[in-house]
Amino acid sequence: MPLAYVDSLGLCEHCQTLLSLESMPGDAINGDWKCPSCKGILTHRSFGYESEQGHKVQWVGPRKKWLSRKPQKDFRIGKLEVAVSRPMVFW
Numbered sequence: 304m305p306l307a308y309v310d311s312l313g314l315c316e317h318c319q320t321l322l323s324l325e326s327m328p329g330d331a332i333n334g335d336w337k338c339p340s341c342k343g344i345l346t347h348r349s350f351g352y353e354s355e356q357g358h359k360v361q362w363v364g365p366r367k368k369w370l371s372r373k374p375q376k377d378f379r380i381g382k383l384e385v386a387v388s389r390p391m392v393f394w
């Protein structure tokens with residue numbers, strides 16, 4: 304069962320395709336990221352960030368729509384299980 308974290312999800316700013324940060328190359332949002340569906344250039348907006356260095360201000364919700372608050376419970380989008388928090392990491 305595919306698993307994603309709500310903090311990593313986004314919606315393409317051009318075509319609304321569901322995106323995940325984990326499926327993007329590298330770990331910084333930059334001009335080289337393209338939507339796998341429409342090939343549009345993705346910016347911070349597709350991942351719900353207020354600016355390139357800014358805070359996350361929108362989260363993808365259960366209906367594949369932007370929410371202005373982070374969801375508090377795990378949910379599903381189709382076959383994708385979306386978790387609201389990552390597993391704890393112990394050092």
Ligand SMILES: [Zn+2]
Pocket residue numbers: 315316317318319320338339340341342343
């Ligand atoms: Zn797209």
